[in-house]
Amino acid sequence: MSNYEEIMKLALERGFYFPSCEIYADAPAGFWEYGPTGVGLKNKFIDLWRRELVRRDGMLEIDGCQIMSKSVFVASGHLDNFTDPIIKCSNCKSTFRADRYIAERTGENISERSDDLNMDATIKKYDLRCPNCNGTFEKVNRFNMMFGLGIGPNADPAYLRPETCQTIFVDFGRVFKTMRGKLPLGIAQIGKSFRNEISPRQSLLRLREFYQAEIEVFCNPYKLDDLQQFQDVKDTVLNLYDGTSNVEVTADEGLTKSLLPNKLVAYYLCLLNEFYAKTGIDMKRTRFRRLSDDEKAFYSSIGFDFEVETSVGWLELVACNYRSDYDLRRHALTSKHNLEVIDPSDNSKVLPHVFELSMGIDRSIYAILEHSYYEDYTHDDRIVLGLKPYLAPISIGVLPLMRKDGIGEKAKEIYSALKREFESFYDDSGSIGRRYRRLEEIGVPFVVTADKTTMEDDTVTVRSRDSMQQERVKVSALVQFFRNALSTEPKIG
Amino acid sequence: MSNYEEIMKLALERGFYFPSCEIYADAPAGFWEYGPTGVGLKNKFIDLWRRELVRRDGMLEIDGCQIMSKSVFVASGHLDNFTDPIIKCSNCKSTFRADRYIAERTGENISERSDDLNMDATIKKYDLRCPNCNGTFEKVNRFNMMFGLGIGPNADPAYLRPETCQTIFVDFGRVFKTMRGKLPLGIAQIGKSFRNEISPRQSLLRLREFYQAEIEVFCNPYKLDDLQQFQDVKDTVLNLYDGTSNVEVTADEGLTKSLLPNKLVAYYLCLLNEFYAKTGIDMKRTRFRRLSDDEKAFYSSIGFDFEVETSVGWLELVACNYRSDYDLRRHALTSKHNLEVIDPSDNSKVLPHVFELSMGIDRSIYAILEHSYYEDYTHDDRIVLGLKPYLAPISIGVLPLMRKDGIGEKAKEIYSALKREFESFYDDSGSIGRRYRRLEEIGVPFVVTADKTTMEDDTVTVRSRDSMQQERVKVSALVQFFRNALSTEPKIG
Numbered sequence: 001m002s003n004y005e006e007i008m009k010l011a012l013e014r015g016f017y018f019p020s021c022e023i024y025a026d027a028p029a030g031f032w033e034y035g036p037t038g039v040g041l042k043n044k045f046i047d048l049w050r051r052e053l054v055r056r057d058g059m060l061e062i063d064g065c066q067i068m069s070k071s072v073f074v075a076s077g078h079l080d081n082f083t084d085p086i087i088k089c090s091n092c093k094s095t096f097r098a099d100r101y102i103a104e105r106t107g108e109n110i111s112e113r114s115d116d117l118n119m120d121a122t123i124k125k126y127d128l129r130c131p132n133c134n135g136t137f138e139k140v141n142r143f144n145m146m147f148g149l150g151i152g153p154n155a156d157p158a159y160l161r162p163e164t165c166q167t168i169f170v171d172f173g174r175v176f177k178t179m180r181g182k183l184p185l186g187i188a189q190i191g192k193s194f195r196n197e198i199s200p201r202q203s204l205l206r207l208r209e210f211y212q213a214e215i216e217v218f219c220n221p222y223k224l225d226d227l228q229q230f231q232d233v234k235d236t237v238l239n240l241y242d243g244t245s246n247v248e249v250t251a252d253e254g255l256t257k258s259l260l261p262n263k264l265v266a267y268y269l270c271l272l273n274e275f276y277a278k279t280g281i282d283m284k285r286t287r288f289r290r291l292s293d294d295e296k297a298f299y300s301s302i303g304f305d306f307e308v309e310t311s312v313g314w315l316e317l318v319a320c321n322y323r324s325d326y327d328l329r330r331h332a333l334t335s336k337h338n339l340e341v342i343d344p345s346d347n348s349k350v351l352p353h354v355f356e357l358s359m360g361i362d363r364s365i366y367a368i369l370e371h372s373y374y375e376d377y378t379h380d381d382r383i384v385l386g387l388k389p390y391l392a393p394i395s396i397g398v399l400p401l402m403r404k405d406g407i408g409e410k411a412k413e414i415y416s417a418l419k420r421e422f423e424s425f426y427d428d429s430g431s432i433g434r435r436y437r438r439l440e441e442i443g444v445p446f447v448v449t450a451d452k453t454t455m456e457d458d459t460v461t462v463r464s465r466d467s468m469q470q471e472r473v474k475v476s477a478l479v480q481f482f483r484n485a486l487s488t489e490p491k492i493g
Numbered sequence: 494m495s496n497y498e499e500i501m502k503l504a505l506e507r508g509f510y511f512p513s514c515e516i517y518a519d520a521p522a523g524f525w526e527y528g529p530t531g532v533g534l535k536n537k538f539i540d541l542w543r544r545e546l547v548r549r550d551g552m553l554e555i556d557g558c559q560i561m562s563k564s565v566f567v568a569s570g571h572l573d574n575f576t577d578p579i580i581k582c583s584n585c586k587s588t589f590r591a592d593r594y595i596a597e598r599t600g601e602n603i604s605e606r607s608d609d610l611n612m613d614a615t616i617k618k619y620d621l622r623c624p625n626c627n628g629t630f631e632k633v634n635r636f637n638m639m640f641g642l643g644i645g646p647n648a649d650p651a652y653l654r655p656e657t658c659q660t661i662f663v664d665f666g667r668v669f670k671t672m673r674g675k676l677p678l679g680i681a682q683i684g685k686s687f688r689n690e691i692s693p694r695q696s697l698l699r700l701r702e703f704y705q706a707e708i709e710v711f712c713n714p715y716k717l718d719d720l721q722q723f724q725d726v727k728d729t730v731l732n733l734y735d736g737t738s739n740v741e742v743t744a745d746e747g748l749t750k751s752l753l754p755n756k757l758v759a760y761y762l763c764l765l766n767e768f769y770a771k772t773g774i775d776m777k778r779t780r781f782r783r784l785s786d787d788e789k790a791f792y793s794s795i796g797f798d799f800e801v802e803t804s805v806g807w808l809e810l811v812a813c814n815y816r817s818d819y820d821l822r823r824h825a826l827t828s829k830h831n832l833e834v835i836d837p838s839d840n841s842k843v844l845p846h847v848f849e850l851s852m853g854i855d856r857s858i859y860a861i862l863e864h865s866y867y868e869d870y871t872h873d874d875r876i877v878l879g880l881k882p883y884l885a886p887i888s889i890g891v892l893p894l895m896r897k898d899g900i901g902e903k904a905k906e907i908y909s910a911l912k913r914e915f916e917s918f919y920d921d922s923g924s925i926g927r928r929y930r931r932l933e934e935i936g937v938p939f940v941v942t943a944d945k946t947t948m949e950d951d952t953v954t955v956r957s958r959d960s961m962q963q964e965r966v967k968v969s970a971l972v973q974f975f976r977n978a979l980s981t982e983p984k985i986g
Contacts, residue, residue, distance in 0.1 A: 063532045
C-alpha cells in the first residue's frame with residue numbers, strides 16, 4: 001500500500017503532475033499541471049471512459065464553452081446558492097472557510113450548508129480567534145465560488161462554469177432535436193470546471209481548475225423501470241454503503257431489496273462500476289455511498305457517491321445525482337424556451353428528468369496511481385507502477401542491449417516502426433537494469449530489447465513489467481503482438 | 494466548392510457546432526460549442542496531430558492550467574502589449590475596434606500595431622462618426638484582450654491565458670529536467686486560450702474562447718542546421734509565398750535558395766505540411782506565407798503563416814514563429830530562475846531558442862469541413878462530407894435492410910459487437926436510401942447493411958460512401974476489415 005507522499009514524489013519527479021506557475025512567487029494555490037506522463041495516463045483514462053460508457057451506451061458527447069452567460073447561473077441557482085461560508089479576521093483580514101475552521105478547532109461537525117447564525121454562535125462559544133494575529137472574527141459571510149469576468153469593452157458579466165453539466169442542460173434542446181434523440185438519452189462531456197475554493201489543498205484532490213467527465217442521462221420519469229438493457233448488467237455486484245454498513249448485492253437484488261430506486265439508476269451505477277473495474281482500481285476498496293438528505297446538493301433528490309479508499313481517506317470520485325427536472329425546468333422558465341420532448345412510445349410530451357454521473361478526472365487519476373504503485377522488495381527493491389497496459393502513458397520501451405555492432409541502429413529502426421501507432425520511448429543510456437527500473441516506475445508495461453540474436457534472426461525480447469518474464473518475438477510480428485497486448489481484452493497465449 | 498453558408502447550415506443542423514448559451518438573450522458573441530459530430534471530428538483531428546507530429550517527432554505533451562498568475566504576463570509582455578486599439582462614441586458609448594473600423598469605412602489599410610495618433614488623425618481626416626448615433630469618437634484607446642479574474646477571497650489578480658504556449662515556457666525547466674530532455678526538444682500542448690475580442694465573428698473563425706494545439710521546439714541556436722532527421726523530409730514539396738508570388742520547392746531547394754532560414758525550421762514546416770495533407774485539406778489551396786516585419790508578433794523574429802484558401806478568403810491555420818530566446822529570457826529574468834540547460838554534444842550552457850507551431854484547431858476543423866463538402870448531382874443530388882475515414886465522427890453505420898425476419902435483431906447484434914471499438918451508429922427508421930443520405934451528409938465512410946442473405950451465410954454488405962460500391966464481408970471478419978480501412982495507411986485490396 002502506498003501513500004500520498006510517495007505518489008506526490010513520483011508525480012513531481014517523473015512528470016505526472018506539478019504545481020502551475022511554480023517558478024513564480026505569486027502562483028495561486030489550487031492549480032496543477034499534467035506533465036508528459038500525466039497527460040498520457042489522463043488521455044488513456046478518457047479513451048477508456050469513451051469506450052466503456054459513451055460508446056457502450058450510445059451516448060452523445062458534446063464540448064461546450066467554459067465561459068457562460070450570467071442568465072445560465074441565475075437559472076441554475078448557482079448565483080444564489082453556490083457559496084461557501086467564510087470568516088474574516090477583523091484585524092488582519094485573513095479569511096478562512098468557516099465550517100472547516102470550526103470543525104478543525106472544535107471537533108464539532110458543521111456542514112457547509114449549516115445556518116450562518118449557528119456558526120456565529122459556535123465561534124462565540126469557543127471564542128475562536130484568528131490563527132495569525134489572534135484577532136476576533138467578523139460575522140460569517142457568504143462567498144460565491146464562481147469566477148466572474150467581463151466580456152468585451154463594456155465588461156458584460158459572465159462566469160466560468162462551476163460544473164460542466166450546465167452546458168449540457170442549456171444545449172439539450174438543439175442536441176436532442178438535431179441528433180434525433182430518443183429517451184433515455186445520455187449526453188456526455190469532458191472539460192474544465194472552475195471553483196474559487198477558499199482553501200484548495202492536496203494537489204489533485206481539491207483544485208480551483210479541474211477536469212470533469214459528466215454524463216447527464218435524460219429520461220422519462222414515468223419509465224424508470226422500463227429499460228431493456230438492464231438485463232445485460234443485472235448480475236453486476238455493487239458494494240452499497242448506507243453510512244453505517246456495507247452490503248454486496250447484485251443490481252437485481254439491490255432493486256428487490258429497495259437499496260436502489262429503479263432500473264435506470266441501477267443500470268448506470270453498474271456501467272460505472274464496470275468502467276472503474278477496468279481502470280485497475282481495487283474494487284474491494286470502493287463503495288457506492290447513499291447520501292443522506294443533508295449531504296445532497298441543492299438540486300438532487302437521490303444521490304450516491306462512488307468512493308474509493310486511499311491513504312488520505314475515502315475519496316469521492318463520482319457524484320451520481322438524480323436531479324429530477326430541476327435544471328431543465330429552471331432553464332425553460334428563465335429562457336422562455338420550451339424544453340419538453342415527445343416520447344414516441346406513447347406520444348406523450350415530457351420534460352425529461354436527469355440522472356447524472358459527475359466524475360472527477362483528476363481525483364480518479366490520483367486514485368489509480370495510488371492503487372497501482374507498489375514496491376517489489378524481492379527484486380532490487382524495484383518501484384513499479386502496475387498500471388493496466390492500456391492505461392500506461394508509455395506503452396513500449398525500446399532498448400538496445402548495447403549500442404555497438406549495429407544493435408543501436410536496429411533498435412532505433414524498431415522504435416521508428418512502432419512510435420506512430422504506440423506511445424514508445426527509446427533509451428540507450430545506462431545499464432539495462434537501470435533502464436528497466438526507470439520504465440517500471442512510470443508504468444511502461446512492455447520493453448522490447450534488441451540484442452546480438454536480433455542481428456541473426458530478427459527477433460527481439462519482449463519483457464513484461466509485472467512478471468519480468470521475457471519472450472522472443474519476430475520483429476515483423478511486433479505490431480500485431482502489441483495491438484493485442486494493449487487492448488482492453490487481450491487474448492492470452 | 495462549398496461556401497461558408499453551406500457549412501454553417503450543415504454545422505447547425507447536423508450537430509457539428511452551434512452558438513453557446515443560445516437559448517439566452519444575454520449569450521455573448523464569440524463562444525461556440527461542438528455538438529456530437531463536431532466532437533467526433535475534433536477528437537480524431539487531435540489523434541492525428543498526436544500521431545503525425547507529437548509521436549512521430551518524439552515530442553513531450555503537457556496539459557497546464559488556463560488561469561495563470563499575473564507575473565507570467567508581466568514577463569511575457571502581454572500585460573503591456575496584448576492590446577487592440579478601440580474607439581468609443583462620446584455620445585452613446587458604443588465601442589469599435591479602431592483599425593478595423595477605419596479600414597472598413599475608408600479602405601485605408603491600417604495595422605492594429607499602427608500608432609494611435611495616426612489613427613486619431615485618420616478618423617479626423619475622414620470625419621468618421623458612430624454608426625449608431627452619428628456621435629463623434631473619443632481618442633483611440635488601448636484595450637487589453639486578456640480576461641482578468643480574482644483568486645480567493647482577496648481577489649488576487651490572475652488571467653486566463655491568451656495563448657497556451659506560456660504554460661510550456663513556464664514549465665520548461667521542470668519538464669526538461671524530469672524527462673531527461675535533449676535539445677532540440679518539442680513540447681506540445683492542446684488546450685483552450687481566451688481573448689476578449691472586440692468584434693468576434695464568423696463562428697469558429699474568430700472566437701473569444703478557442704482551442705490551440707501548440708508546439709514549442711526548444712533548440713540550440715548555434716545548431717539550427719545540425720539536424721539529422723531533416724534527411725527524412727528533404728524532398729517534401731512546400732508552397733512558399735512571399736506576399737506577391739508562390740514558389741513550389743522541395744525543402745532542400747528552399748534552403749539552397751535561402752527561402753527557408755535553416756534546417757530546423759524547414760524540418761518542422763515539412764512535418765506540418767505532411768500532417769495537413771493527411772487531414773484531407775486540398776494542399777493545392779495551401780501556402781506558407783512568409784511574414785513581413787510589420788506583420789510579425791512582438792516576440793517573433795522569423796514567421797511563416799500556414800494558410801488555406803476558403804470561400805471567405807485565405808485563413809491562417811498555423812502561425813510558425815521563431816521566437817528566439819525572448820520568452821525564456823523574460824521568464825528567467827522575472828522569476829529569477831535560471832532556465833539555461835546543458836547541450837551534451839559539446840557541454841555548452843545554452844538558453845534555448847524556440848521555434849513554434851501554433852495551430853488553431855477550430856479554424857482547422859472549419860477548413861476541413863469546407864474542403865470535404867460536396868454535392869454529387871449525378872446521384873439524387875446527394876450531399877457528401879468526404880472526410881478521410883480516420884477523421885469521420887462516426888466510422889460505421891449499421892442498418893438492417895428491413896426490420897422483419899430477424900434482420901433487425903441481427904443488425905443490432907453486429908452494432909453491439911462493433912460499437913466499443915469503433916464509433917458506430919444504428920439506424921432502422923426510413924427507407925434505406927434516406928438512411929444512406931443522412932449518413933453521407935455527416936461523413937460516415939462505411940455502412941454495414943444486414944439483409945436476407947445475412948441470415949443465410951452470415952455476410953453483410955459494406956458500402957463505401959465515396960464510390961457507393963458495396964462488397965460482401967463475413968461478419969466474423971468485420972473487425973479486421975475496419976481496423977484496416979480506418980487506419981491512416983489502409984492496405985487496399
